[in-house]
Amino acid sequence: MQNPNGSGKEEENNKMAKCPLAATARRVYTLSSVSLTPARLPPGPRDIPIIGQAISLNPDKAHLQFTEWRKLYGDLFIFRLLGKNCVVLNHPEIVRNLFSRQEFLEVTNDRPGGFMAKYVLNDSQDVLFRQYDDRQKCLKESAVNFIENHTAKDETFYEQVSVEIQQFTAGLRTHMHKDIDLMEFIDPSVSKQVALMLCGKLLSDTDPAMKSFLGFEQAANELGKVKNQMALSACPFLRHAPGKLGGTFRKLAENRDKLLKFFITDTRDMTDKFRCKGLVDALMERALKEKQTRDDWLSETFIHGVVMDMTPAAVKPIQGSLSVLLLLLVNYPHIQQKIRAEVISVVGKERQPKLTDLPNMPYTHACLQELMRYHTPLPLSARHHNRIEIEFDGFIIPKNTDIYTNLWGIHHDQRFWKEPECFKPERFLSEKGKLLPDDHPLRRNYIPYGVGPRACAGKTFGRNSLFLYLTNIVQNFLLLPSSSEEVPVCDVNYFQPGVVTRAPSFKVRLTDASKME
Numbered sequence: 001m002q003n004p005n006g007s008g009k010e011e012e013n014n015k016m017a018k019c020p021l022a023a024t025a026r027r028v029y030t031l032s033s034v035s036l037t038p039a040r041l042p043p044g045p046r047d048i049p050i051i052g053q054a055i056s057l058n059p060d061k062a063h064l065q066f067t068e069w070r071k072l073y074g075d076l077f078i079f080r081l082l083g084k085n086c087v088v089l090n091h092p093e094i095v096r097n098l099f100s101r102q103e104f105l106e107v108t109n110d111r112p113g114g115f116m117a118k119y120v121l122n123d124s125q126d127v128l129f130r131q132y133d134d135r136q137k138c139l140k141e142s143a144v145n146f147i148e149n150h151t152a153k154d155e156t157f158y159e160q161v162s163v164e165i166q167q168f169t170a171g172l173r174t175h176m177h178k179d180i181d182l183m184e185f186i187d188p189s190v191s192k193q194v195a196l197m198l199c200g201k202l203l204s205d206t207d208p209a210m211k212s213f214l215g216f217e218q219a220a221n222e223l224g225k226v227k228n229q230m231a232l233s234a235c236p237f238l239r240h241a242p243g244k245l246g247g248t249f250r251k252l253a254e255n256r257d258k259l260l261k262f263f264i265t266d267t268r269d270m271t272d273k274f275r276c277k278g279l280v281d282a283l284m285e286r287a288l289k290e291k292q293t294r295d296d297w298l299s300e301t302f303i304h305g306v307v308m309d310m311t312p313a314a315v316k317p318i319q320g321s322l323s324v325l326l327l328l329l330v331n332y333p334h335i336q337q338k339i340r341a342e343v344i345s346v347v348g349k350e351r352q353p354k355l356t357d358l359p360n361m362p363y364t365h366a367c368l369q370e371l372m373r374y375h376t377p378l379p380l381s382a383r384h385h386n387r388i389e390i391e392f393d394g395f396i397i398p399k400n401t402d403i404y405t406n407l408w409g410i411h412h413d414q415r416f417w418k419e420p421e422c423f424k425p426e427r428f429l430s431e432k433g434k435l436l437p438d439d440h441p442l443r444r445n446y447i448p449y450g451v452g453p454r455a456c457a458g459k460t461f462g463r464n465s466l467f468l469y470l471t472n473i474v475q476n477f478l479l480l481p482s483s484s485e486e487v488p489v490c491d492v493n494y495f496q497p498g499v500v501t502r503a504p505s506f507k508v509r510l511t512d513a514s515k516m517e
């Protein structure tokens, strides 16, 4: 399936002619607004020549710093970082206008590339790091179709997920009345669930495919840290050097190659009766179909790219969100109790909670929505990039600017949320206790998954996963503070930094929820 004709751009575009989304793709951008005053650069902090804000910006807490800068410079500001222009968006309407309005659509939805895109994803042959072109659109459409539509209806898939969650809760039962770090159990379980979605098979801890999945995921997470990305983008040869960075790159490359071999060939034994359809199968099927029409836009390299994208993109936000959710449950026992009461009234104490229970559990659902606001797993959304200079609202955004959306700032802005620092699931409920509809005005300020054509490819999958872990845990266990260590207060200032943030490590004590009245 490898494209035998090389990867020349012209050739690539010709092939794309058969991609179902290609017709919408080539448009020339023209300025639509006419302003009486000449456009100018947005305001922003005074930059130091060459390095810009490199010294004053703390990459681990950039979202908090941008939230402060917003108060000084407004909802759209600019600064320079090591010779690059960076713009930060701090208002949901600006984000919507820039990323989804027809006239900007084709020019604000690229990604800036970087080390991972070039050296790990074979020059952005993937969904997440690729520019917004026909290939990206087609590939994303195929992936989203599977992740969001197919998995939600696939009973075999959720049967396997239930098996995994049963094994997970059975494992926890052996640690009853002890102080444990629950995330040590949740992290591998979430990884298995995502691996299942990709390869269609529930892998055991000792399966070599699972080991390479975890090895790749850990190394990608380490290399993806802002400081490592900055070092590797400036000096890519460091990947060959001895030392920590080079070692992590080599670990990543080794696990990547094994993982792709396992997922593309070894785990695809269709005679296995416990196997369900995975994303790799869905893409391979589509590739085969398209091949019959001599259209090879979905090459094997791109399927590799999707596997590599989904591994950290799906795993980390689910794990990070669960870590914050557990900390909230221990800090706010009345919320834990309310969720448990809803689970027991809808599901009972015996039956395992299922996805079909979600519509009957508005309080639990509201807790998950409030979690996405309060935590905002990706405090700064994935960077966008504009391929040409644009004029927006009287401001010029120079060509090739890195565009950051301060999702955390938007979700903690007092203009949009009452007491944004408080975890209040009720804000997503009507007076009658029903979940607010999607078109409720409050929801316009709620954008944890981003906005427009580059928005998250797995938001329903992520939500479903969080729902199943939460309901299964509270149905079985009462989570109490550890008896030996103080449980940290839930404070965003102490979350572990990263592209996806998570709660600090902490221990809880589990007791049997079924013995409670």
Ligand code: HEM
Pocket (backbone or CB within 6 Å): 127, 128, 129, 140, 147, 309, 310, 313, 314, 315, 317, 318, 321, 372, 376, 377, 378, 381, 382, 383, 384, 448, 449, 450, 451, 453, 454, 455, 456, 457, 458, 459, 461, 462, 463
């Ligand atoms: C559970 C919580 C999750 C949150 C809060 C979240 C959030 C986000 C955000 C903010 C973006 C960037 C949007 C933009 O650039 O404008 C994104 C992109 C993406 N997400 Fe998620 N995500 C989550 C889970 C997942 C899951 C479970 C998957 C896969 C199954 C996934 C796959 C992706 C992919 C592939 C992209 C890149 C899309 C593109 O570049 O077109 N995410 N996500």
